[in-house]
Amino acid sequence: MHELSIANSILEAVRAEAARRPGVRVAKVGVRVGELSGVEPDALSFSFEALVRGSDLEPLALEVETCPRRQRCCECGCLFRVVDFNLVCPDCGSTESRCVSGDELEMVYLEIEEPQAAPAPGTGLRGAA
Amino acid sequence: MERVPLEKKVLSENDRLAAGLRSRFREHGILCLNFISSPGAGKTTLLEQTLARLPRGDRVAVLTGDVQTDNDARRLARFGFPVKQITTGGACHLDARMVERALSDWRLEGFDLLFIENVGNLVCPASYDLGEAAKIVVLSVTEGDDKPLKYPAIFFRAELLILSKIDLLPHVPFSMAAARENARRVHPEIEILEVSATAATGMDAWVGWLDARRRQVQPAAEAPVASRARSVP
Ligand SMILES: Nc1nc2c(ncn2[C@@H]2O[C@H](COP(=O)(O)OP(=O)(O)O)[C@@H](O)[C@H]2O)c(=O)[nH]1
Ligand SMILES: [Mg+2]
Ligand SMILES: [Zn+2]
Numbered sequence: 318m319h320e321l322s323i324a325n326s327i328l329e330a331v332r333a334e335a336a337r338r339p340g341v342r343v344a345k346v347g348v349r350v351g352e353l354s355g356v357e358p359d360a361l362s363f364s365f366e367a368l369v370r371g372s373d374l375e376p377l378a379l380e381v382e383t384c385p386r387r388q389r390c391c392e393c394g395c396l397f398r399v400v401d402f403n404l405v406c407p408d409c410g411s412t413e414s415r416c417v418s419g420d421e422l423e424m425v426y427l428e429i430e431e432p433q434a435a436p437a438p439g440t441g442l443r444g445a446a
Numbered sequence: 447m448e449r450v451p452l453e454k455k456v457l458s459e460n461d462r463l464a465a466g467l468r469s470r471f472r473e474h475g476i477l478c479l480n481f482i483s484s485p486g487a488g489k490t491t492l493l494e495q496t497l498a499r500l501p502r503g504d505r506v507a508v509l510t511g512d513v514q515t516d517n518d519a520r521r522l523a524r525f526g527f528p529v530k531q532i533t534t535g536g537a538c539h540l541d542a543r544m545v546e547r548a549l550s551d552w553r554l555e556g557f558d559l560l561f562i563e564n565v566g567n568l569v570c571p572a573s574y575d576l577g578e579a580a581k582i583v584v585l586s587v588t589e590g591d592d593k594p595l596k597y598p599a600i601f602f603r604a605e606l607l608i609l610s611k612i613d614l615l616p617h618v619p620f621s622m623a624a625a626r627e628n629a630r631r632v633h634p635e636i637e638i639l640e641v642s643a644t645a646a647t648g649m650d651a652w653v654g655w656l657d658a659r660r661r662q663v664q665p666a667a668e669a670p671v672a673s674r675a676r677s678v679p
Contacts, residue, residue, distance in 0.1 A: 319539055319570035326456050334452065344447065348456065353632075355572040355599030402595060402631040412634075420602065422456045422573065426449050 323356055324364040327424065328374060334427055335374075345378040345428035351386070351421040358383055378428075386419030460574055463542035467577025470554060477663045478560040480576050482600055483584035485566030488610040490518045491643040492584065492652075493561055497525035499653055505556060509548050510563040511540040518563060528552065539570035542577060559660060568593070572600040580605035580659070587611050588618050591625035594632050601632040606639065606655065613642040 327346060335343050350356050358381045365379045386399040392411035399419070405412055455461055471478045481489045493508060500506055507528045510518040519531035532540060532548050545562065562578065564571040572581075583604035585593055588611060594601040601607065607629050609622065622640065629636050639655060641648035 319537075319573060322537065322539075322541075323456060323573070326459065330454060330456065330458075353599050353602045355569055355597075402598075404631065404634060416602075420599070424452050424454045424456055426451050428447055428449050430447055 320360040340432040347426040388414035464575035480578035587620040594628040613645040
């Protein structure tokens, strides 16, 4: 069950990002999990919720986007999604292809709430990043 | 509510430490191999039989991870090479920080081969880069030939699959052909060896693989910067 340590790494990264944006609250973090990453999305969500409960980050939400394996055909160059471990190119039938995605374990976005007291437009949060 | 894009690996801190280890290994001309399997697949036995075949004075060291005990380290230490146990105290995998800490009082100049026996677990260790040149997955014939499809992550990332305990093939319903095919469906380029550590079958081919891999590692002075260890795409 390394999902617990993975969830912990996500929380640490969220804390680090939050520290760079004083006053804002992080409401949600988006994570991309490839089907070859070895990380089980359900176990990750479960661990994440358990760690957030009662912590300084509550009520932080997690959105997990699962990412299928995709291969680039070495013959015809087309990009195809691998279903049921079938590595044969659907366009030309070649068995030579290279994996281009499916093993990712990345944070993709943060959803942040700006401080209530400072509703100034264009607060430059992006600029601060 | 504002959405701020963030392109960041979840394990970027581990990856950073692992990159540091990898460059130290390269600097010292060390081949580091990370052995991963389910508990009991035969990692320690394979390493014992491997150490037994290496000449005394060979510049080899072993780190072995375990949740609780130091049994494996004691088994491996009998061969006279430096061995250190990493007890994870519950964690189901080694991470780069544990390896860095374990190596802190060893002089890396003294070695050119480092075996790391990971914690027995076919899933979790796959996610953690330890700075190794290659991951080696060990699958015993008693575990079933469908394992590569059930746990694709480690088979996808491993450079070499060692099918172990082949002396037991007559007693278990395990198809060598199916295991090979399943591994190649996940990872077409994976290399595969069949070994029985207890019956000493296939050991020559394994030691040959190891020797060939060791010869590829150049000492730092001659190593061009581009000779990076294979990394997962
Ligand atoms: N029959 C047979 N048993 C083996 C072989 N290799 C290991 N074993 C046995 O499998 C058990 C677990 O081996 P061990 O090396 O401790 O596995 P590890 O947990 O992966 O380190 C021990 O009882 C070994 O004696 C083998 O090649 N053939
Ligand atoms: Mg062992
Ligand atoms: Zn094609």
